[in-house]
Amino acid sequence: MNLLNRTILYYVVFSIMVFALGGYLIHRLASVILVRQMSQSLMFEEQLIEDKLLSFGEIPKFNTTPGHIVDIQYHENPLRQNQVVGDTVINNPFTQRDEDYLYLKETGSISDSTGFYRGYTIIISRSFEDTNTFLARLIMIIWLVFILLIIVLGLFNFWISRRVWKPFYGILESLSAYDPGNLQYLELPPSETDEFNTLNQALTAMSEKINRNFGELKELVEDITHEIKAPVTIIRSNYEQLLQSDNLTEPNLKHLKSINDAAARLSRLNNTLNLISHKNTRISSRGEVDLISVVHSFLLNFDDVIQSMGLRVSEQIVEKPTVPLTDDLADILVSNMLGNAIKHNVQGGSIHIRLTAKEFTVVNTGKVLDRHPDQMFRRHEKSETKEKSPGLGLSIIKKIVEIHQMKIQYSTDRNMHTLTLYF
Amino acid sequence: MKILLVEDDAELGKTLSGFMENVNSTCEHVQSISDALMKVDLYEYDIALIDRVLPDGDGLEVIKELKNKGAKTGIIIISAMKDTEDKVTGLNTGADDYLPKPFHFSELNARIFSLFRRLHFDGNKSFHFKEISIYPEKFECSINGRDLKLTRKEYDLLLFLLSNKNRVLNKELIATHIWGDNYDLVDSFDFVYNHVKNLRKKIKERGGSDYIKTIYGIGYKFESN
Incomplete structure (x- = not known):
């Protein structure tokens, strides 16, 4: 993952976390405030009713509507002044659903003209339904604003990061193109940072x-x-x-x-x-080489050795490869790869050549490898048995392959050796 | 015969070496002085065709190196430099011939054979050694006047041995001379033995004597006495 994407990812994850927490807090606070406002308005209403009650004695029943129920009860005995606020569930007769209500229950006593005290209970219940709807809309709006903020800030952040890190990418580019082997000088773009x-x-x-x-x-x-x-x-x-x-x-x-x-x-x-x-x-000039003809001319040229060693050569051309190499480098590559396959082969062994559009593979029989395959491309690594080989052939191949940004891979399974060039 | 071609133009080099290989020669083509010097250091050539203007310097350096080494290689300069002065410098450095570009392949071929004759056969068109006769231009040979049919490699082998009479030639040198420089990649030179064996057999069948002496562990020598 690159630097910019990583920055944006961290930013998005962090923002979502902060906004989620913020959203939750806003929701909580808003509910508390709304409940407090509701209870204050209930108290105010109750005060009005109570005032009327105290002035006129008994008052007629209120018409109640779902969502706002006012109930006044009278009792024989006087009751102590008391006020309770709480939650309750009331069935809505229209929707047949239970709904959350906030209620205020006030008890107290009034005296009639005879001076007789009797108790009353005023219960005012108000549904949370409206509040909840309001809260849900509020949260939705908040989330919409949050998402918009994340996107806008994210884009802004991306733009800033790209701008700020631009010289860094310039440096990276120059560094990856830098090759002391070509005796180039490192040219770095100047920056304002x-x-x-x-x-x-x-x-x-x-x-x-x-x-x-x-x-x-x-x-x-x-x-x-x-x-x-x-x-x-x-x-x-x-x-x-x-x-x-x-x-x-x-x-x-x-x-x-x-x-x-x-x-x-x-x-x-x-x-x-x-x-x-x-x-x-050497300037890594790129040409295009017909690898098949290079391989064929090598095999033709080495026919006498192949015959005298009794080697069976088979080839499989899946697709005609075009390799971005100059003739002389292709020649060095092929002659080293096939030369090794002949040199390290055994009497009566075999060589199999496979060519596809992207690969050149040589599989040959030979002696069992006496060291780790990974050491194969190191300079001066050579097998004990072949005194003559300078052990540099494979490192030349590697050098050419490196310069031309190709890949080479060696693997072995007992007496079978496979060398694959990817281009 | 074996030819070293030092020519930086890839296309011309390819055409020339293809042409040379068709007329019974092994041709090694390089495109720079550094590669040519490496070749000269490692291998022997009958004829070197050297272009003067090369990406890493003047082809004369290769001639100097050949002369320093005391190589018996015949040298022909092939160059677009046509001034008399350039030709004189080239010839004075040690070149045997100078062929200005552009040239006809047939002319180059004639000059190569002429130089080869001068170097190995005192300028004669055919070369005779006791009962063996060789006609390099026709790629033919005969024993006691009777035609000797040889494969291309056998013919090259006989020509190489004969033009190096009384000199011990090791198997590696023979292999790289006749089969090409790449042949030093291999370790076993048994195929040289097979070809020498066949050559001996054919000469014997035609009634010739066996002049090829095996030098134990090293190679072969064509003995004239």
Whole structure:
């Protein structure tokens, strides 16, 4: 989830929580206030009735309406002055439903002309129905306002966040495009926010340091590969000279062979290092390559080895792939992938090639792997049994794949090895 | 024969190497000086065709490296630079020939064969060694005047062995020379043995002697005595 969405999500969740609590409180407060107002109006009404009662003695019965019932009862005996306010449930004769009522019950005594005291009870009940309807409407209006507020504030928040974080996304973009291997400089957009400018400065300084170190390292690798070349050439030409001399015994030849093998390995290693350091700087130009023809020409070219090792080669072309690579890189990729499948194969083994629009898979038989598959792409990881391989082939593949934003995956199941390139 | 083509134009390079492979050559195509230097360091070539204007410098660097190494490679410059001065510089650096672009493939082909003849067969059109005769332009060979039918690889093998008489050639060198540079990817060179065996058999059947000597663990040598 990105920064903006996360901010908005937190904002929405928090606002809903606050508004829910606020809504509840408003509801509670409004009910309390309304009940108090109702009871005050009941008291006022009762006071009017009581005043009349006290002035005129007995008064006629009121007409009562559902929702507002006034009941006056008279008693033989005088009653003590008392007032009770409470809730009750009364059946509405029209709707046949029980409704909540607030009632006020006042008892007291009046004296008639003879000076005889008798008691009375005034009960005024008023239905909550209207109040409840009012409250429900109020809550609805409040919620509507809340939702509108959440949306408007949310949009505003989103707009502000986007504006504030814009330089940050600019920095992110520049950072992800930054590759010290291409000897580019990190270009960061200037910002009006101090913190981002500080971040820019820190990152620029860091990238300059990385570039410098990388450049030095690259120079060192180039110097080393250049310096190693001369002694290797001397060894190889001396080997060639020695080889031509007559009367070499079998042990002599064995020594010579091992000298040459070692020198050849060193030379190949040196060139691979050179290749890797150059591939970094090489402009990652994108072409389109017909992978099928690259694979076929490789297989045709290697037919003699495939025959002599008795390998069965099968291929399955699901769809014609177009790979965003230049010819020479595609060639290096295919020859390393298929070359490995041949080199690490066994007599009478098999190679299966599968091509789809998005994948190139090579499955081959071979020896059981003596290490973890994840270590496969590390430089200098090589199997014990194959002295000659410099262990750099797969890391070259990885380098090319990385530069061109593709993916490569290796897996193994006992003696079957699968290498898949996703493009 | 084996050719190194240093040409930065991908299309032209592809066409040229396809053409060369059709006329019985192994052709390795690279597009930059750094790749060419790597090739020159690792492998041997009969002929190098070098363009001068390359993305990472002047093709003369490759010629200098070949000369430093003491390689016996014949060098032809193919370049759009037509000035006499440029040609002289190129030839003085060590090139054997200079072919200005644009050129006809047939002319390039003729020059390649002519250079190859000069380098290996004293300029003769056919080459004879005791009972064996080779006609490089026709890709034919004969023993005691009788036609010797060889496969393409066997023919390449015989030509390579003969043009390197009395020199021990290791199996890896033979493999990369005849089958291409990619062949150093493999570890087992048994297929070289099979082809040598077949070649020996065919020469013997035609009544030729066996001049190919096996050098234990290393490779082969064509012995002239």
